Amino acid sequence: MGDEILYEQSGKVAVITINREWALNALTPKSAKQLGDAWKRFRDDDSAWIAVITGTGDKAFCAGYEMSPEALSLEGAKESVATIPTTFNIWKPTIAAINGYCIAGGWWIAQECDLRIASKSAQFGITQVKWGLMPAFSATLSRHLLPAHALELLLTGKRISARRAYEIGFVNEVVPNGKALKRAMEVAETICANGPIAAWMSKELFYKGRTLSKEEAFDLTWKRYAENEATQDAKEGVKAYIEKRKPKFTNS
Secondary structure, three states: OOOOEEEEEEOOEEEEEEOOHHHOOOEOHHHHHHHHHHHHHHHHOOOOOEEEEEEOOOOEEEOOEOOOHHHHOHHHHHHHHHHOHHHHOOOOOEEEEEOOEEEOHHHHHHHOOOEEEEEOOOEEEOOHHHHOOOOOOHHHHHHOOOHHHHHHHHHHOOEEEHHHHHHOOOOOEEEOOOOHHHHHHHHHHHHHOOOHHHHHHHHHHHHHHOOOOHHHHHHHHHHHHHHHHOOHHHHHHHHHHHOOOOOOOOOO
C-alpha cells in the first residue's frame, strides 16, 4: 500500500489516514483503490475491532476527488465506491474523525461511517452541483438526513459548519480544533470494552433492519441471537456480571 493511505493499529483500533494534505486530502482513482484496500484489510483482520478514519493535517478530512477525465467518467464514478466501508460488508464499527473540509466525496466517506466526530472548524458540503456534477450518493442520503436537510445540501451545494452538521444530526460530537482524532480514539476504546461480536451483530441488525420486513427482521434477529449466545464472549459477559467484575472479551 502506498503512503497516500496510511494504515496503523493501536491496540484493537485500526487508524486509516488519507495522507494527501497537499491536495486537501482529495482522492485520485489510485488512492481511492488504496483506501478500498485499507477497508478490506480492516474487515479481514480479527485483531482490529474498530476503525477510525481521518485526514492528514487540520485543513481537510477529505475534499472529495481531484477532477480528471478518469475520475469523472462513469467507470471512475462506479469505482469510487471503494472509498466507503459499506461497500465491503463491514459490520465492525467505524468512526470518522473530521478536521477541516469534509465535502463531496469526503462527505460520502463520513456518511458511510457509523459515527462522526468533528472539530469546531470543520466544514461540510455536497458541492457537486456547483460544477454541474451529480453526487453518486444522492440515492442513499435520505437514510442519513431528513428530506428537507438532505435536499437543501444537494440542491444548493452550500457548505455548512460543524455546529450545523451537529444540529441536523449528521455529526455526533463537535470538539475543539485538533481534538477530533483524540476524541474518536476515546470513543473507539469505549466501544472496544464491549463484547465485539454482540456489537457487530447489533450493527448488522440495525442496518439490515431498515430494508427488511418485520418478519424478516425478527427472523434475522433470532438467528443472530442464537449465534451470539453460543459464543465464549456471551458466556464470559454473564459470568462477569454475576461475579461483579469487568468481562474479558476475546472475540470468540
